[in-house]
Amino acid sequence: EPEVTQTPSHQVTQMGQEVILRCVPISNHLYFYWYRQILGQKVEFLVSFYNNEISEKSEIFDDQFSVERPDGSNFTLKIRSTKLEDSAMYFCASSGRELAKNIQYFGAGTRLSVL
Amino acid sequence: AQTVTQSQPEMSVQEAETVTLSCTYDTSENNYYLFWYKQPPSRQMILVIRQEAYKQQNATENRFSVNFQKAAKSFSLKISDSQLGDTAMYFCAPLVISSGSARQLTFGSGTQLTVLP
Numbered sequence: 108e109p110e111v112t113q114t115p116s117h118q119v120t121q122m123g124q125e126v127i128l129r130c131v132p133i134s135n136h137l138y139f140y141w142y143r144q145i146l147g148q149k150v151e152f153l154v155s156f157y158n159n160e161i162s163e164k165s166e167i168f169d170d171q172f173s174v175e176r177p178d179g180s181n182f183t184l185k186i187r188s189t190k191l192e193d194s195a196m197y198f199c200a201s202s203g204r205e206l207a208k209n210i211q212y213f214g215a216g217t218r219l220s221v222l
Numbered sequence: 223a224q225t226v227t228q229s230q231p232e233m234s235v236q237e238a239e240t241v242t243l244s245c246t247y248d249t250s251e252n253n254y255y256l257f258w259y260k261q262p263p264s265r266q267m268i269l270v271i272r273q274e275a276y277k278q279q280n281a282t283e284n285r286f287s288v289n290f291q292k293a294a295k296s297f298s299l300k301i302s303d304s305q306l307g308d309t310a311m312y313f314c315a316p317l318v319i320s321s322g323s324a325r326q327l328t329f330g331s332g333t334q335l336t337v338l339p
Contacts, residue, residue: 138325165326211325213267
């Protein structure tokens with residue numbers, strides 16, 4: 108069964124460093140998303156991406172964040188200068204065409220620890 | 223903006239028994255989907271079941287079924303014949319279909335379900 112793949116599973120970084128979280132969505136999907144979950148809190152929407160541009164973004168997704176689809180398979184989330192409060196689980200999700208575009212499939216997540 | 227309330231932070235059930243997790247939501251939109259996701263200790267987010275708001279028939283997926291009450295904006299999840307592998311955090315998540323292509327899920331705070339042997 109096709110699945111969303113995220114790497115790395117755990118990323119440790121120093122405050123102020125740049126990190127790139129990587130995702131390989133399901134191959135025929137067209138819509139891509141990033142969510143985050145701070146430990147013990149709700150899962151929060153960050154950004155959605157379609158047709159090579161951002162469709163929607165939340166208040167959390169400020170200038171420190173960016174997304175890119177550098178090739179036909181990868182979808183990345185970059186945090187330019189990490190802060191302690193960026194420590195969280197980051198989930199990538201993707202959805203397909205037509206009715207299936209409303210069903211989002213999630214990757215296993217990347218746990219980001221900012222020290 | 224949508225709000226989602228899961229009023230049961232923790233629940234437990236004996237193996238093979240049935241348990242119901244509650245969820246209420248608030249939206250002014252008429253076109254939406256409702257989802258239950260589970261998050262086991264591995265923290266992966268796994269789709270359990272979905273319901274289209276325009277369908278009156280409650281969705282069923284093997285041991286999982288929902289009780290969707292549109293007027294009351296209620297969407298509960300019933301797990302029958304509970305198994306140890308059902309132990310997880312369960313999230314209710316509406317997805318509102320508005321103009322444009324963006325589709326964002328709004329998650330509730332979750333219910334931690336523990337299945338006891």
